[in-house]
Structures are given as C-alpha cells and as structure tokens.
Amino acid sequence: MTGLIPRGLRVGAALAWRFIVVIAALYAVVWLMGYLSAVVIPVSIALLLSALMAPAVAKLVAWRFPRGLATGIVLIAGLAVLGGLLTFVITQFSSGLPQLQQQLNNSLNQIKDWLINGPLHLRQEQIQDFINQAIGFIQNNQSSLTTTALTTAGTIGEILTGFVLTLFVTIFFLAGGDNIYSFLVRGVPARVRRRVDVAGRRGFASLVSYIRATAAVAVVDAVGIGIGLWIVGVPLVIPLATLVFLGAFIPIIGAVLAGGVAVLIALVTKSFIGAVIVLAIVIGVMQLESHILQPLLLGRAVRLHPLAVVLAIATGLVAAGIAGALLAVPLLAVLNAGIRSLLHEHDPDPATVDALHSKAAQPNDAKPDEADAEKDNEKK
Numbered sequence: 567m568t569g570l571i572p573r574g575l576r577v578g579a580a581l582a583w584r585f586i587v588v589i590a591a592l593y594a595v596v597w598l599m600g601y602l603s604a605v606v607i608p609v610s611i612a613l614l615l616s617a618l619m620a621p622a623v624a625k626l627v628a629w630r631f632p633r634g635l636a637t638g639i640v641l642i643a644g645l646a647v648l649g650g651l652l653t654f655v656i657t658q659f660s661s662g663l664p665q666l667q668q669q670l671n672n673s674l675n676q677i678k679d680w681l682i683n684g685p686l687h688l689r690q691e692q693i694q695d696f697i698n699q700a701i702g703f704i705q706n707n708q709s710s711l712t713t714t715a716l717t718t719a720g721t722i723g724e725i726l727t728g729f730v731l732t733l734f735v736t737i738f739f740l741a742g743g744d745n746i747y748s749f750l751v752r753g754v755p756a757r758v759r760r761r762v763d764v765a766g767r768r769g770f771a772s773l774v775s776y777i778r779a780t781a782a783v784a785v786v787d788a789v790g791i792g793i794g795l796w797i798v799g800v801p802l803v804i805p806l807a808t809l810v811f812l813g814a815f816i817p818i819i820g821a822v823l824a825g826g827v828a829v830l831i832a833l834v835t836k837s838f839i840g841a842v843i844v845l846a847i848v849i850g851v852m853q854l855e856s857h858i859l860q861p862l863l864l865g866r867a868v869r870l871h872p873l874a875v876v877l878a879i880a881t882g883l884v885a886a887g888i889a890g891a892l893l894a895v896p897l898l899a900v901l902n903a904g905i906r907s908l909l910h911e912h913d914p915d916p917a918t919v920d921a922l923h924s925k926a927a928q929p930n931d932a933k934p935d936e937a938d939a940e941k942d943n944e945k946k
Contacts, residue, residue, distance in 0.1 A: 600886065607889050608728045612735035614896060616743060617773040618781075619644060623740050637740040641733075651808050658805035665801070669835050763916040765907035771919075772868050772903035776896050779867035783859045784814035787821065787851055791828065794847035798840055800832045814855070816892060821852055868899035869906075 599606050619640045626636035739746070747766065754762045792807030800806070806828050813820030825848035833841035860879070861872030870878075875895055882894025 596885070603886075603889070604724070604728065605731070607893075608731040609735050610893050610896075611728075612732045612739055613773070614777060614893075615644075615732070615736045616739040617770065618777045619736075619740060620743070621774065634741055637737060640740065641737065651812060655805040655808050655812075658802055662802050760916060761908055764919050765904040767916060767919040768907045769900035769904040772899045773896055775867040776899045779863045780815060782863055783855060784811045786859055787811065787814045787855055790851040790854070791825065791848060794851070795828060795832075795844065798832065798836060798843055798847075800828065800840070800844060801835055802831060806831070816888065821855070825849075825852065868895070868902065870895075870899060870902055874898065 622640045622643075623633070623636045626639060627633055631639070751759060751763050751766065788807045788811035791810045792803055795803045795806055806824070809827060810821070810824040813824035825845075828848060829841050829845045832844035836844075856876075861875050875898075878894040878898045879891050882890030882892070884890075886893075
C-alpha cells in the first residue's frame with residue numbers, strides 16, 4: 567500500500583505533521599507564558615536588570631567585596647540613580663508648572679481670539695456652548711470614567727506588585743546567579759551538560775551586550791531630542807531629555823509618550839509652529855532609532871542581522887504588546903548565541919568562558935571556539 571503513495575507526497579506528509587507538532591508545542595509554550603505573564607514578565611525584566619548590573623557586581627567582587635555586599639551596593643546605587651532622575655524630572659516640571667499654566671492660558675486666549683476674529687468668525691455663544699457640551703459629556707459618562715479610573719488603579723497595583731517581585735528576583739540573580747545557573751544545568755543529561763553550560767554562558771554574554779547597546783541608543787535619543795528642543799527654545803530641556811532617556815528603554819510606547827510630552831510643552835510655549843518643529847524632530851530621532859540605531863547597534867552588539875532585529879520587535883509587539891517588544895530582541899539574542907554555541911562540535915571548558923566579557927557575543931567573525939582560544943593565548 568505504501569508503494570502506491572508517491573514518495574514526494576510521503577515526504578511532504580511527514581514534514582507536515584512534524585511541522586504541526588512543532589507549531590502546537592510552540593503555541594502551548596506561548597499560551598503558558600501568557601497565562602503566567604504576571605510571573606514571567608517580572609522574572610524576565612529581572613534577568614535584563616541582572617545583565618545590566620552584573621558587570622558592576624563582578625567588579626566589586628574582584629575588589630574583594632563580599633558578593634552580598636556588592637549586590638546591595640549596586641542595587642542601592644541603581645535605585646538611587648533611577649530615583650534621582652525621576653525626582654529631578656518631577657521637581658523640574660513642578661517648578662515650571664506655574665509658568666506653563668500662564669502660557670497655557672495665553673495660548674487658549676489666542677486660540678479663542680482666532681476662532682472669533684479669524685476666518686471661522688465663531689460667536690462667543692458658540693464657543694461657550696461647545697465648552698458646556700464637553701462638561702456635560704464628562705458628567706453623563708461619569709460612571710464609565712470611574713470604572714476606567716478603578717481599572718487604572720488596579721493596573722497600577724499590578725505594576726507595583728510586579729516591581730516588588732522584579733526587585734526581589736534581581737537580588738537573588740545578582741547574589742546567587744551562579745548557584746542558580748549551576749543547579750539548572752545539573753538537570754541536563756551529563757553527555758551534553760558541558761555544551762549546554764557553555765551555550766548558556768554565551769547567551770548571557772549576548773544579553774549583557776544587548777543591554778549596553780540599548781543604553782547607547784537611549785543616550786543618542788536623549789541627546790538628539792534635547793539638542794532639538796534647545797534649538798527651538800522649549801523650556802525644561804534637561805528634564806525632557808531625561809524623560810526621553812528613561813522612556814527609550816521601553817520600546818515604542820516609551821519614546822512616543824516622552825516625545826508627546828515634549829510636543830505638548832512646545833505647543834503651549836512656542837505656538838503651533840514650534841510644536842510642529844518639535845514633532846518633526848521627535849519623528850526624525852525615532853526614525854533614526856528604529857531604522858539605523860537599533861538595527862545597527864543592537865544587531866552589531868548581539869550579532870544579529872538588522873532585519874532580524876526589526877522583525878523581532880514587530881513580532882513581539884503583535885504577539886504580546888509592549889512586554890513582547892521589550893523582551894523579543896533579548897530573547898532572540900540569547901537564542902542566537904546559545905544555538906551558535908551548540909552547533910560547534912568542540913567547546914572549551916565552561917570555566918574558561920567569561921559570561922560578562924565573552925568574545926562570542928562581540929561583533930567579529932571569529933567563531934566562539936576561536937575567540938576563546940585567542941583569549942587563552944592572550945592570557946599566556
């Protein structure tokens with residue numbers, strides 16, 4: 567009976583059912599990660615923070631600091647820097663709020679004067695009717711607005727819970743990451759344990775390179791938009807640039823929100839023309855980031871093709887929203903470095919692979935084994 571079926575059809579059927587099984591398994595994994603997103607996302611962010619802070623912890627440990635103390639120092643310093651930046655932004659905005667309110671009133675008066683005396687020739691009664699309708703809309707939809715506020719409050723509670731979990735997991739990753747990793751590797755069969763160990767170390771090295779490249783992109787965004795705001799003459803340039811820097815770590819939405827704040831302030835302080843100029847600057851910097859900085863810097867740091875970086879961000883955004891866009895490229899970078907390592911027939915001793923400075927994650931054409939061999943020769 568088998569001989570009656572063409573060979574091409576048999577091969578196609580065999581490939582088809584195996585493909586379906588693989589897709590079903592991937593779907594199950596993605597569904598499970600979505601179901602446990604309240605845990606998966608904080609743990610993933612904690613891993614990113616660990617990759618950012620691990621080099622500093624390692625440096626302090628090399629200076630004979632106990633690992634627990636080094637972890638505490640780096641975490642406290644990181645939280646202090648983040649808190650200081652946020653406090654600076656909030657303080658600057660608060661101090662400039664009276665001036666902004668005055669300029670907003672002036673802008674509203676100018677708009678009102680244009681509506682009455684401009685080409686539209688609206689009457690005072692029409693403008694007042696519009697304002698009354700807006701107030702009535704808010705009053706009539708008070709229940710839905712209240713429900714939205716409660717939903718937002720619940721979301722804020724979830725964010726705070728996730729922040730606490732992220733901080734807790736980050737502490738353990740920094741303080742005992744080596745022990746946790748060794749425990750996980752012991753679950754791998756002994757015959758491939760060494761190769762998997764090396765692949766995991768190289769994957770984490772690629773993650774460290776990704777975090778550094780992301781920080782470089784954030785700096786370029788902040789400097790570019792900050793210079794543009796300074797040239798236009800928009801107030802609060804430094805806090806706005808700081809806001810852009812912080813927002814650049816959140817793909818798409820962070821840059822959009824930070825740029826939107828800059829455009830609104832320009833609209834209040836520099837009229838419509840100034841807002842359009844600032845909007846053009848923000849769009850230009852965002853295009854530079856999306857099409858040049860992220861593909862080239864991130865692709866070069868994690869040895870990924872620029873097209874793969876762009877597609878990974880787009881796929882992550884479609885599949886899991888902002889969290890997916892944030893985690894897609896790091897996940898792809900880790901998988902790329904790990905798979906490249908696993909495909910090599912001969913791997914070095916895991917103890918010789920520096921997970922924080924491995925040349926396997928650097929932008930060169932050397933294979934991982936050759937890179938580590940070069941490192942060993944340099945040491946000799």
